[in-house]
Amino acid sequence: MKDGKPIIGFIGLGVMGNSMASNILKGGYDLVVYNRTKSKGDNLVAQGAEWRDDPAGVARESDIIISMVGYPDDVEEIYFGENGIIKNIKRDGIVVDMTTSRPSLAKKIYEEAKKKGVYSLDAPVSGGDIGARNGVLSIMVGGDEKIFKRVLPVFRLMGKNIVWQGAAGAGQHTKMCNQIAIAGNMMGVCETMAYARKSGLDPERVLESIETGAAGSWSLSNLAPRMIKGDFEPGFYVKHFIKDMNIALSEAENMNLDTPALKLAKSLYDELEKQGKGSCGTQVLYKLIDG
Known part of the structure; x- marks a missing residue:
């Protein structure tokens, strides 16, 4: 002291x-x-x-x-x-x-x-x-x-x-809940931004309309702007997100809980890591979806 x-x-x-x-x-x-x-x-x-x-x-x-x-x-x-x-x-x-x-x-x-x-x-x-x-x-x-x-x-x-x-471990279990929610949400945010661009809309204007409605989320407000700008620098690494999803999948299996959205998200991020994007930010999933 x-x-x-x-x-x-x-x-x-x-x-x-x-x-x-x-x-x-x-x-x-x-x-x-x-x-x-x-x-x-x-x-x-x-x-x-x-x-x-x-x-x-x-x-x-x-x-x-x-x-x-x-x-x-x-x-x-x-x-x-x-x-x-x-x-x-x-x-x-x-x-x-x-x-x-x-x-x-x-x-x-x-x-x-x-x-x-x-x-x-x-x-x-x-x-x-x-x-x-x-x-x-x-x-x-x-x-x-x-x-x-x-x-x-x-x-x-x-x-x-x-x-x-x-008790001990409860913080980590709560973080797994957080990561499961993010995994599913990130797929939706990336698909949303890809849809907006391919349909000829202005993605920034689309974001202005939807981020304060029922579709709103932290990922939409904070990571979609980065996707639009082509900024894929890490706020949170792909490789660390994969680590988190592996932990969540293992814990879910131990509880006999099926998590199909989490499994799908993990497979997409595994593909990004195979492409050498493990040190990019998680928003780089947009590039995989947008093609």
């Missing part, structure tokens, strides 16, 4: 993590950061953050450690590796994994943290690069409610819609 505020550690400074960490820094917290590619943290260090060379260095100096990495395997490595968080964190520390990951892994982190006298939350987010930059992410949280309340002031620097969902 410093000046009554916990020292925050942040691991994972990619498209979203960098903006999230920056908002914490702007909120007046001391920040310690690590990322596999050091240059991605240069802007934060220039703003006053302290760099450490591995997750262990972050863990030893932080009261609350936030992770925002790419894949469940990355989460496993930074939490349970020799230079990982769990082996090096201080007693009574709090770990918050904001990566979209497996609910079972969130429960594992919770249990292993508990053995060390440490608290754990799983808190995946939605809102893409725009939401991260503007500090208006939706944050879905699993873990002990009393720990959620302790971290809430930090969450409020990154998001606006912040909801405690229940």
